[in-house]
Amino acid sequence: MNPSSLFNHIDLIFRLNHSLSLLDSQGQVIFCKAQRAEDFGNLVAVGQNVNQYLKLLPSEVAVVNDPYSGGSHLSCFYLVCRFQSGAQKQQMNYFTLVKKILFKPRLRLAAHIDEEGVRVPPTPIGTFKEPNLLVIKAIAAHPLAPAKFESIILNEIEQLCKDAHLVGQLLRDHLRESPQAFLKDYSQIFRQGVNTLFDRVPDGIAEIQWPLGPSSSLQLKLNAQPKSLTFDFSGTGSMDEFGITDSACLGVCIASFLRWMGHPLVTTQALYDRIILIAPKGSFVNQSFPQPIFRGITDGVAYLSFCLASTFEKLRQPGIAAAFSGYSQCSFELDFGDQVFFDHVLPGSGGQSQGPGEVGAANWGLYQLQPSVEEIEAIYPMRFKTINIRKNSGGSGVHPGGAGQDKTIELLRDARFTWSFSHLHPKLRGSDGGRHGAPPEVVITLPGTKKQSQPLSGTLQLPVGSVISVHSSGGGGWGFQDTAGN
């Protein structure tokens, strides 16, 4: 059996799954596929932590969402299972499958991680055939647990069992003769593939410094060597507003690298072996318990990935300056008491020397799908007045910044409105003479009053008839263009 065909087969099996990892008995990554940037770090860290602390037996399943045990934000749970590929109970035949399950996010302006939701450290929840309902019900009973937790988790365990069975069969076919030799060949193939990938990376050092606030900055020294890529964040400060964990940071570094190389978001251990991350404890890129995480995983990841993209470009073209991309996901929530509506409004990306920015570019947005207006209006007591591209929000330039988006909603019942935007700079800076992009904005019109612009985050009890307008930022423009368009 050809080792590369194992990779292609696994890729096919999980064609409709976007975030999962498969680890061998040593915790080495056989396959990892990411939908969001941080997944590359979280999916592997979760699997390795569960293996290290829980020592699952074949067919046993664990659940975890704790960001400080490798997880993402608290609405994102990971199911981890151990399975056996062959009849022989050799250690070599044990594998770990990790799948991400995203529940509907809740936006809570919290000062402590435990105020953001229920936090579950690695916890065994029984076997494929007999899930431990007591534990699952206990998690579901937490006041901050996601809605329908029990039924969704039970369905996912069933699916995980099918997936593990399929992958187990596949591995059995491939590892039949000599598992050790096969896995050695497998990693050798990917080492060669990563070598080819690194051959295309210009050697050198690129340094950037982007502001994180009035008194701290994000400092990155990217050192590209033929055999390694070092992301050194030494000197990076912290932010009061948000930060991300080191595992999420590793994921963003890997995803940004792959995206910059035009490579699919899928990888194996061979790439992890080449990435070196230096993330000072307590900084923006390695925040500590009990800092909350939600804004870090939404806006922080988008900001870091923008900073990384501009650093990579600097490696290729040292003189280049990137126009700012919008990074705030403009998350907001309407709590009607018995129902909660969550949404976000995606920003535009910055113009670049190669071309204009993208409109409402999903820069690692939480959701890719936009739900139907009619379906939302049929469920929630609210009415959309507009959902459009935010005109003239992208900075002008030879290559203009991508526009943001507008969403305007009228409340048909009293609701508590919570919103959280990020805006680290007075303007979303253009580059090389390009103009700034428009910053994000939230405007509320109470019945019988004038429009009132609001601060970047907050929570308000609003009466029926209130109109909420959420405007995401546009990207900065690239290149000077005079008023005549020249």
Added chain:
Amino acid sequence: MSRCLSLHVGEFFSEASLRPASETIHLRFANARWSSEKILSHIKVKFAFDPEVLLLNYDLKADLLKGRTQAPAIITNSGFEDWLKLSWPEPPNGAFFDPVSFINPDFCFGVTQRVDAQGHVLESLKSEEIEFLIAKLKMIGCRSVAVGLLNSHLNNEGEIELRNRLNDEGFVVYCSSDLSIGSEKERWSWALLSATLDPLFDVFKSRLDQSFTDLGWSPRVFIFTSVGFKDFSEKEARASTLLATEHLLQQSIESENFCFFGVESFYESFQHSKNHLMAPWHFSPKNSNWPKVKKSLLQPSLLLARGPYDIVTWTDIEAGFEPGPICLGKGLRPTWLDIFSTVASPEFLVDLYEVKIGDARYRIREQLLQIAPSEFSLKNIHELEYALLKESFFRVASDRGGAFLANIDLYGPLAEAISKWLKKPVSSRSRLNSSKVEFLSDLLIEAFFR
């Protein structure tokens, strides 16, 4: 039985069947050399056949429509002009048609009208706004118009009013409420597709009419759609032709678990899941007739390439086809059909492509060696071909866990060659009289007389 001619027009090939005739006649033509008009003329000359009924099935790929037809205008509620564009995610390769690609942002217009989620009219259309809109549509020279208003499935007064007014001015209007199910995203996309297809079908129709005049024919013409045969001049059915072949196979093949290996497309039966509910062309007007057949992940012109980390892998991209399919060594990169033809050379394909299989095989292997790992040479490249083919069949029914070999019936012109390779018998279980399903044009006739 009426003298019946059926014509299945695909991307690479067209198929024609005649009935009744002195002998069973099925013909297959390469589109690069044979236009539909030329095929009709050939049938008249060679078989002296004068059909009373002409049955048509168009298997159009949506990406082909781009550039062939002018983008239609779209009218939506004011404030939602960009919604259709924003609401659709980028479709995965080969999975769905992408309605966004048919939108010209300069042709999107909003009108002040709103219906709430209970179907009550909150704001009615304003006649002066409609007049202004008509002036703008005339100015841009757009004849086809898609109208999509929010909650029109509950109350379509606004859409009907717009249609009536625009019809008076000579515009062809497709309303989203013609589709009775789905949210605004599906309904608006359906209206958009209908409006996009309309001018193209007008061209097809005028060419056919011209051919009939030249040949002295006056057949009744029907087109196959997701709701069965419709009169070719019936405009409302045009968007429902996009999945007509899938419906045709579903109607014609008895097995619930099958693969159809056609000369230019492979299909498979499937169970619906939420992943398949997004495409509006699964619908048809006033009908919820969803096919349980879809194009397979494996296609004959699927390209092979170096994928992630330089691994040789099947892509989701199909090879080009103008002029003619770029298969059997004609292209720069090997396709599935290329690799398959090196291990099993289906005779009729060789005739159809007019290639010498020996030369083609040499070229294909040269191409494969260019992307193969360094340990492969002409001496052992067959090992890689074998592995790649084996892997390719895993794509069939992969969303059913790749349970391909165990329990799927095989049909279609390539089924026999594939079954030999897989050592699996071709199924003869079919609603058809014939034991083999070789020609889609045959299925059309069977469906018509059933």
